[in-house]
Amino acid sequence: MSDLVSNKPISTSVGDYLKAIWSVAGTGSASTNALSERLSVSPASVSSMLVRLRQMDFVDYEPYYGASLTESGSREALRLVRRHRLVETFLLQHLGYSWQEVHDEAERLEHAVSDGFTERLAEFLGHPQRDPHGDPIPAADGTLAAENSFPLTEAGTGGRVRISKVRDDDATILDHLADRDLVPGRLLSVLEVRALDGVVTIEDERGKTHALGESLARSVFVRGTSDIA
Ligand SMILES: [Zn+2]
Structure with a gap:
């Protein structure tokens, strides 16, 4: 079957x-x-x-x-996720698409391209591990590296975190984050996570302070940094 x-x-x-x-x-x-x-x-x-x-x-x-x-359902899902994330990487790196534009185009293309195309694309791109939004790209055999990131809303006040990925399907949110250079790889200090309304105040690497509303903060995923106490 x-x-x-x-x-x-x-x-x-x-x-x-x-x-x-x-x-x-x-x-x-x-x-x-x-x-x-x-x-x-x-x-x-x-x-x-x-x-x-x-x-x-x-x-x-x-x-x-x-x-x-099921196992075969999961295999199909990861096959599409692999295509999607490789296509996003290609559009951004080689076709001049912006960070905000790649998702919608990849949503369409992921259904159109074959596995053969996908593997040639992976080869062409040098087998990237992550897509432009920081999401891990599943391997051709369907395995996916475990993720240990969490939304910024769950970071502790006073903590130092690094942006690992951002939600990729909302162009308004991506615009806002790109404007503020809050992109994967950036280091942040968490100044306050306000319980009342979920607003998270952070300081970026250049000492600039940003107050992110709850839905924005929920779209930014971070990892704790063990290198800085
Ligand atoms: Zn996407």
């Missing part, structure tokens, strides 16, 4: 669902509501698609308990 599905290219909507489940739930399970929000479709359409995906052996799904990816 899995031979039947693995050789046939999957449709754009099937691919988008598998990626959504992967990004909402990882190896856990995603609720119908979370998927409906993520994909901007009604819970009823999510449920009927999940039944289809179960028939295709891509998800384990029980109504009211949510859906989790």
Whole structure:
């Protein structure tokens, strides 16, 4: 049964669902509501698609308990994520796209290119480990390095952190971050995480202070720095 599905290219909507489940739930399970929000479709359409995906052996799904990816579902999701992140890297480095523009274009191209193209692209780019937003690029065999970053909103006051990645799907947020040079690799001091409204105040490497509203701070992922106490 899995031979039947693995050789046939999957449709754009099937691919988008598998990626959504992967990004909402990882190896856990995603609720119908979370998927409906993520994909901007009604819970009823999510449920009927999940039944289809179960028939295709891509998800384990029980109504009211949510859906989790099977091994072949997870393989398909990671294949698309690999294409997406390599395409983003290519567009930024070689076609003059901005940091903010690459995601939407990659969303389209990831469904159009073949595995052969993807591997040639990886070769051409020198097998990058991370995409322009800092997200790790899954390997061709579907393995993905473990991530230990957390949203800036969860950083402790007084801590020193380094930006590891930023959410890639909101151009307004990316614009705002790019303008302030808050990009992967930058070192930050966390001056305050205000419990009342979630505003995070940080100081960048050049001593400039930025107050980030909660949704912005939630889009910036950081890692603690062990090199600086
Ligand atoms: Zn993207």
